[in-house]
Every structure is written in C-alpha cells, then in structure tokens.
Amino acid sequence: MTLPEVENLLLKLERGVLEVTLNRPESRNAMSLAMVADLNAVFDAMADERAIRVVILRGAGGHFCAGADLKQMMAGGMKPPVPGEIDPIVGFSRSFGSLLRKVTKLPAVVIAICEGAVLGGGFGFACVSDIAFAHVDAKFGLPETTRGLPPAQIAPFVVERIGLTQARKLCLTGAQFRGLEAQRLGIVHEAFSSEEELQTKLAETLKQILNCAPNANAVTKEIILNVAHQDMEFVLDDAAQKFAACVRGTEAPEGITAFMQKRAPKWAGGN
Structure with missing residues (x-):
C-alpha cells in the first residue's frame, strides 16, 4: 500500500509491520x-488493508502522548462558532473519537508502547490497542477534570477497557x-524496565x-468487538457465517495442511 504524506508522524513499514511514531517530542507528543x-x-x-498485519504505536523522545494540545485549543477555540459552521472545538473533539474508533477497528493487530507521559488522549490510545506494553515508570492518567474539562471522547473507551467501576474512579x-x-x-498487558527488555517482549509478541x-x-x-455492541444471538450467527x-x-x-504436515504455514513469520 501507499502510505499518506504526514508531517507529525514517523512511518516505517517492513514485512507487514507498520511502526507509527508520534513525532512532536517538544510537546511530549501532545495531539495537535x-x-x-x-x-x-x-x-x-x-x-481494509490486510497486507499490514501489525501496527506498533509509539511516541518519540521518551513520551507516548501527553493528551490534547491545550495551548493550541485555547489559542483558537474560544471564539464562538460562525453561524452555519461546525464549532471547531466540537469538530476537534469528535475527530479524536473517530480516530480512536478507527484504531479499534483496524484489521491489523495494534500494539501500544506506553512510556513517559500516557495522559488523556495517550491513555485513550492505550485503551484501544489490542496489546499494550508499559514502562514501569510511565505516568498514566486522565487529568482532564483537574483542568475543567471532561475526558469526553476517551471515557467510553476506558469503560470498555477496564469496566465501569474502575473507569469512574x-x-x-x-x-x-x-x-x-x-x-x-x-x-x-505487560510492563518493562528497559529498552532491551521491551525489545525481547516485543519480538516474542510479533x-x-x-x-x-x-x-x-x-x-x-x-467477532470480539461485536460482543459488547450487538445482541449475543446476532454475534453468534455472524460468527458462524465468518x-x-x-x-x-x-x-x-x-x-x-501445515499442521498435519508438521510445518509452518506460508504466512508464518511475516513471509
């Protein structure tokens, strides 16, 4: 596939594994x-791309993501919306929720590498990944309410990840x-204390x-993602068709055939 031109990300595609690195290290990879x-x-x-089998999501400069770029939002978002146009704050907030849904629904397996700041939107990315690793000293949190804001687009995914009781707290x-x-x-899913340990765990997972x-x-x-959103009879009928x-x-x-012949299937190892 042809990857789009981007300015705030580093992309590396090799043998079906796409590394997506958030690249605003000067702001701890805050979301602009x-x-x-x-x-x-x-x-x-x-x-709908099946050739990419794994996406590794990480941040540059030792931080995953510190959440939304509040300076940018406050600089341009306090003005009332122009009549007949979408409120820019509503548009920005909703676009991030759509982004989290897209990550959730990717056919590829999404791996999040959480280190440094894993706050707000970064926390949301961790919650929509299929597999997540965290540095033991990474700092997680949803600080929005301490700044007078709700974690509006993130909270639903936190509930799905860890349940209502813990999400409330x-x-x-x-x-x-x-x-x-x-x-x-x-x-x-797993914690690490060094880059060497992370790479060992990551290699085994890949x-x-x-x-x-x-x-x-x-x-x-x-099938898994349908469980929380569809009637169970529908889920089972749909799963049978799949x-x-x-x-x-x-x-x-x-x-x-590979199992019976005691050999690796053609796709094994990314071939």
Missing part, C-alpha cells in the same frame, strides 16, 4: 489538529499512576502474531 489529521489519514488508508479523580498499576488495572493467519486475525477481531467463510477461504486449508 495536524497530528490528529495525520493519524486519521494513515488509519483511513489502512481500513480514574475519570473522576484525575489520579495519576505508574506502569505496574496500569498493568494491574488491565490497561496494559512472532506469535505473525504465526497467525492475517485474515483469521482480522475476522477474530470483528467461520464458514474462513473454512472455504485460502488460509484454513493451508493452516490445517
């Missing part, structure tokens, strides 16, 4: 209008906590993902 637009462009391009206190607590709460058939993984994500399509597709015959 331009960065949100860049991310939307990248994930729009990937919406985190959203309504603005409390900040470190990586091991994020692991205990279920925001992230190996596991790339041993899975890409279409089967994408279909599995669809299962049948996979049986008659190209991956299942190859995967089953």
Whole structure:
C-alpha cells in the first residue's frame, strides 16, 4: 500500500509491520489538529488493508502522548462558532473519537508502547490497542477534570477497557499512576524496565502474531468487538457465517495442511 504524506508522524513499514511514531517530542507528543489529521489519514488508508498485519504505536523522545494540545485549543477555540459552521472545538473533539474508533477497528493487530507521559488522549490510545506494553515508570492518567474539562471522547473507551467501576474512579479523580498499576488495572498487558527488555517482549509478541493467519486475525477481531455492541444471538450467527467463510477461504486449508504436515504455514513469520 501507499502510505499518506504526514508531517507529525514517523512511518516505517517492513514485512507487514507498520511502526507509527508520534513525532512532536517538544510537546511530549501532545495531539495537535495536524497530528490528529495525520493519524486519521494513515488509519483511513489502512481500513481494509490486510497486507499490514501489525501496527506498533509509539511516541518519540521518551513520551507516548501527553493528551490534547491545550495551548493550541485555547489559542483558537474560544471564539464562538460562525453561524452555519461546525464549532471547531466540537469538530476537534469528535475527530479524536473517530480516530480512536478507527484504531479499534483496524484489521491489523495494534500494539501500544506506553512510556513517559500516557495522559488523556495517550491513555485513550492505550485503551484501544489490542496489546499494550508499559514502562514501569510511565505516568498514566486522565487529568482532564483537574483542568475543567471532561475526558469526553476517551471515557467510553476506558469503560470498555477496564469496566465501569474502575473507569469512574480514574475519570473522576484525575489520579495519576505508574506502569505496574496500569498493568494491574488491565490497561496494559505487560510492563518493562528497559529498552532491551521491551525489545525481547516485543519480538516474542510479533512472532506469535505473525504465526497467525492475517485474515483469521482480522475476522477474530470483528467477532470480539461485536460482543459488547450487538445482541449475543446476532454475534453468534455472524460468527458462524465468518467461520464458514474462513473454512472455504485460502488460509484454513493451508493452516490445517501445515499442521498435519508438521510445518509452518506460508504466512508464518511475516513471509
């Protein structure tokens, strides 16, 4: 696929693994209008792309993401909207919610590397990833209410990630906590204390993902994500149809034959 031109991200695509690095280190990778637009462009391009099997989301300069760029918002957003036009604050807020949904629904497996500031929108990205790693000293939190704002587009995804009870506490206190607590709460799956340890864990995880058939993984994500949003009878009926399509597709015959022949399937390892 052809990746879009972006100014606030670093993109690296190699053997089906796309590294997306938020690249505003001077602001701890705070979300500007331009960065949100860049991310939307990248994930729009990937919406139906099965050749990209993994997306690794990370921040430059030792920080994941410190949330919205409040300086930019306050500089241009206090004026009332022009009659007949969309309120720019509403537009910016809603575009970030749409971005989080796009990340959730990607057919690729999304891995978030959480270090430094993982606040506000950065917290939201952690919550919509499929797999998340956190540095033990990473600082997580939803500080919006301490600044007179609600975590409007982020809160629903926090509820989905860790449940209503824990989400209430985190959203309504603005409390900040470190990586091991994020692991205990279920925001992230594993913690690391050094780059070497992270790379070891990441390599093992990538190996596991790339041993899975890409279409089967994408279909599995669809089934899992339907559970919280659709009637269970619909989910099961839909899953049965997806299962049948996979049986008659190209991956299942190859995967089953490879298993019986005691060899790796053609897709294993990203080949």
